Amino acid sequence: MGGETGREERHSSKVMTLWSGRFSESMDSTLWDLSESYSFDHVLYHHDIMGSKAHVKGLHHAGLLSEVDLETLLTTLDQIEGEFDRGTFVRAGSDEDIHMAIERRATELAGDVGARIHTSRSRNDQVATTLRLFTRDALEELVRSVLDLVASLRELGARNSGAFLPGYTHLQRAQPVLLTHHLSAHAWALLRDVDRLLDARERVDVSSLGAGAIAGTSLGIDPAFSARVLGFHETFANSMDAVSDRDFIAETLFDIALLGVHLSRMGEELVLWTSAEFNFAQLGDAFTTGSSMLPQKKNSDVAELARGKSGRLVGNLTSLLVTLKGLPLSYNRDLQEDKEPLFDSLRNVHLVLASLAGAYRSLRFNAGVAGEAASDSNLVAIDIAEELVSENVPFRQAHEMVGRLVRDAIKRGVSLREVVEADEKFVRFSHLFSEGAALSRRSSPGGSGTLPATVQEERLQARIADLSQRLEG
Ligand code: ARG
Numbered sequence: 001m002g003g004e005t006g007r008e009e010r011h012s013s014k015v016m017t018l019w020s021g022r023f024s025e026s027m028d029s030t031l032w033d034l035s036e037s038y039s040f041d042h043v044l045y046h047h048d049i050m051g052s053k054a055h056v057k058g059l060h061h062a063g064l065l066s067e068v069d070l071e072t073l074l075t076t077l078d079q080i081e082g083e084f085d086r087g088t089f090v091r092a093g094s095d096e097d098i099h100m101a102i103e104r105r106a107t108e109l110a111g112d113v114g115a116r117i118h119t120s121r122s123r124n125d126q127v128a129t130t131l132r133l134f135t136r137d138a139l140e141e142l143v144r145s146v147l148d149l150v151a152s153l154r155e156l157g158a159r160n161s162g163a164f165l166p167g168y169t170h171l172q173r174a175q176p177v178l179l180t181h182h183l184s185a186h187a188w189a190l191l192r193d194v195d196r197l198l199d200a201r202e203r204v205d206v207s208s209l210g211a212g213a214i215a216g217t218s219l220g221i222d223p224a225f226s227a228r229v230l231g232f233h234e235t236f237a238n239s240m241d242a243v244s245d246r247d248f249i250a251e252t253l254f255d256i257a258l259l260g261v262h263l264s265r266m267g268e269e270l271v272l273w274t275s276a277e278f279n280f281a282q283l284g285d286a287f288t289t290g291s292s293m294l295p296q297k298k299n300s301d302v303a304e305l306a307r308g309k310s311g312r313l314v315g316n317l318t319s320l321l322v323t324l325k326g327l328p329l330s331y332n333r334d335l336q337e338d339k340e341p342l343f344d345s346l347r348n349v350h351l352v353l354a355s356l357a358g359a360y361r362s363l364r365f366n367a368g369v370a371g372e373a374a375s376d377s378n379l380v381a382i383d384i385a386e387e388l389v390s391e392n393v394p395f396r397q398a399h400e401m402v403g404r405l406v407r408d409a410i411k412r413g414v415s416l417r418e419v420v421e422a423d424e425k426f427v428r429f430s431h432l433f434s435e436g437a438a439l440s441r442r443s444s445p446g447g448s449g450t451l452p453a454t455v456q457e458e459r460l461q462a463r464i465a466d467l468s469q470r471l472e473g
Contacts, residue, residue: 122213124243148188165370176374181448207232211242237330244330253317260313267306284362316341372469377417
């Protein structure tokens with residue numbers, strides 16, 4: 001697909017480009033290396049060709065291109081796309097970016113007809129349109145990957161139905177919770193990510209084609225026509241906004257950064273769960289790595305990288321925001337810096353999503369170990385206090401009474417259960433210590449109890465169905 005920088009195809013340290021008419025000297029090679037973007041934007045070829053096809057249809061619609069020329073250009077563009085698909089497209093030394101490369105090749109193949117392709121179009125509205133088309137597809141693909149990760153969490157819950165573990169606050173054991181409740185907490189966060197990504201898709205779904213370089217054209221084109229051809233829901237209202245707006249990329253990068261933060265927290269949890277100290281879970285061998293020195297090691301690198309990648313996802317968002325800050329209207333070449341953060345975030349978040357989904361599918365949950373940890377008798381303290389409240393003791397007094405029992409147990413080096421069973425004032429609460437008692441008694445909506453679990457499951461299913469429908473709709 002041509003050289004990485006195009007340099008090897010040039011014979012001197014100067015470059016001649018498609019726009020060289022105004023210049024008496026060709027571009028210095030240092031500026032070329034600084035400004036060329038083909039090396040990273042060639043991945044946009046499919047969406048750029050899509051935009052170009054809509055553009056030439058628009059030219060024909062406006063009477064600026066004959067039927068025969070339109071057919072020639074459409075066939076030529078298909079041919080170029082085929083070259084990219086097959087990896088046979090050859091970059092010329094003067095191809096500054098993907099847009100110039102395609103136009104240059106079209107002119108090579110179709111002669112004068114090819115030279116009409118850029119009529120009433122600028123790379124400024126072209127690149128904005130191409131990026132919107134690319135991002136629209138990327139958002140949909142991302143939503144599918146996030147929904148698959150949610151599915152993997154739900155499968156893990158279903159494989160371990162009834163399993164429970166300690167719920168933590170401050171990483172100290174707080175109350176026993178159902179594994180499904182715990183996993184659903186992650187699912188709800190991921191579904192908010194999906195919701196945001198679908199919101200972003202709505203705002204990306206606006207065509208910029210027809211804005212020209214900054215202020216439109218005198219050639220009588222109809223931007224709404226090409227917008228319809230491209231399946232955009234709306235057409236830009238202001239040409240200056242159309243060529244300078246990169247909010248849709250900033251928004252996508254924010255959504256990915258926050259998604260990355262969620263994935264990072266899930267990663268951290270897997271690191272803890274798979275440590276010998278917790279031993280709540282084991283990952284399958286296919287999702288773990290060994291140590292180059294220590295033969296016994298089985299490391300959860302997948303989880304650490306889920307945590308580690310979040311740094312660059314946040315960094316990419318920051319990078320674009322700083323690029324945009326302070327730019328005067330309208331297009332400025334700084335905007336070319338929008339692409340690499342976008343591509344990098346998409347690539348890395350996909351890697352994390354796919355490998356985390358695989359890791360959860362390979363995960364064996366040690367229900368025995370986790371259940372035992374959740375049966376720590378101190379975790380029943382709140383249930384005793386709540387029983388006292390049911391007997392009309394004010395909560396603060398109940399809290400104090402049970403707190404004293406806990407302190408007594410610690411002082412005597414015995415469990416809370418033993419203290420309660422041996423105390424005639426509290427022995428009536430002994431049944432609260434039986435396994436799973438807390439979970440079957442807990443009834444408040446949205447809480448982790450057997451009863452509210454059914455309602456939550458219904459809500460979760462409905463939410464997933466709703467978001468999937470929005471994706472396809
Ligand atoms: N490669 C450029 C970009 O990514 C395309 C637009 C160039 N426009 C211009 N007026 N030089 O932004």
